[in-house]
Amino acid sequence: MTRTPKLSAFRRIVVKVGSSLLVDSKAGGLKKAWLDALVADLALHHKRGADILVVSSGSIALGRSVLGLPKGALKLEDSQAAAAVGQIALARTWAEALGSHGITAGQILVTLWDTEERRRYLNARATIERLLDMRAAPVINENDTVATSEIRYGDNDRLAARVAAMASADCLVLLSDVDGLYTAPPATDPNAKLLPVVPRVTAEIEAMAGGAASELSRGGMRTKVEAAKIATTAGVHMAIADGRVDHPLKRIAEGGPCTWFLTPSNPVTSRKKWIAGSLEPKGVVRIDSGAAKALVSGKSLLPAGVKGIEGSFARGDCVLIRNPDGGEIGRGLIAYDAGEAAQIMGRSSRDIEKILGYSGRAAMIHRDDMALGGE
Ligand code: GLU
DSSP states (O other): OOOOOOGGGOSEEEEEEOHHHHBOTTTOSBOHHHHHHHHHHHHHHHHTTOEEEEEEOOHHHHHHHHHTOOSSOOOHHHHHHHHHHHHHHHHHHHHHHHHTTTOOEEEEEEOHHHHHSHHHHHHHHHHHHHHHHTTOEEEEEEOTTTOOGGGOOOSHHHHHHHHHHHTTOSEEEEEESSOSOBSSOTTTOTTOOBOSEESSOOHHHHHHTOOOOOSSOSOOHHHHHHHHHHHHHTTOEEEEEEOSSSSHHHHHHTTOSEEEEOOSSOHHHHHHHHHHHHOOOOEEEEEOHHHHHHHHTTOOBOGGGEEEEESOOOTTOEEEEEOTTSOEEEEEEOSSOHHHHHHHTTSOGGGHHHHHSSOOOSOSBOGGGEEETTO
16 A cells, blocks of 8 residues: 655645634634644644644634624625634634744735736745745635635635645645545445545546535535645645544544545646746846856856846746856746846846845745756
């Protein structure tokens, strides 16, 4: 049998918490004791040096009980209002719980466009990266107060998978009210078996996912398997586990029931493949031989090593990187618009603020946003 991954081996873990785990549907409040136990698990990983990101649902479920909205499906404006009320309490609770372990929380609310549109994707990713640099824990949810039906994820399973990919995480754990993927619906089929490992999401696996969502959460098994597809193609291992127990991450680490979806690649390699293969370059950056050497040895491209700029590209676009002899050395997502890049080329990164009037990124193309010929 394929071996299951070890939670303690991951360096960047995203944990998605479903609404039904966090919000007490009868009493209406947050399940504080449960959350504290989960945060204690997260803190252990943080302490051993792993980066921690939380994707937390619950704003709508929480807000609707505070506002006394009726049970059942909500109208869009009601769920937006509920989210506005619930998100405040949700964020405060996470901040306090993480804070009690000395971990600073940072709230990030995203919409579909923030993960699907390249420029905004880069902005959101840079914020997440900066928070993690400072050892803070991003706490993420969809910005449900502004998201309308055409522009929303609606479920945090797929959102969490996109966030995990965006943050180059190596592990995503979806905590919900099921302990994994079964060969058939366990409620109706006594022969249904839990699958401990799914090496690849095939059509057969997708067929096992069926439909079914609980009252509080929008995502059933189907959105979880869709999330697995997104995560595993981006180099992220993913687990589905039952979060209804105390210390759910400890339980996974101890070999408790769950389903692992394995990825064949690692996150950085997948992004580089995506950069190398699927993007239409919008321009060219010519570099000097010193910069070419630096890139080959694994460094980012700084403005100082740039000799020329061609094309009209925008920040976040893919550009070709050419050697002094004109050969293509690689491609990358550039951190500046063409006009700005032309102004700062050949200059020290320290001068960027003076030249452009704002303090931009030190690198013109960051190492992680670059694919060289051999990668
Ligand atoms: N973003 C929604 C909320 O926080 C939840 C979506 C989901 O349940 O997956 O209420």
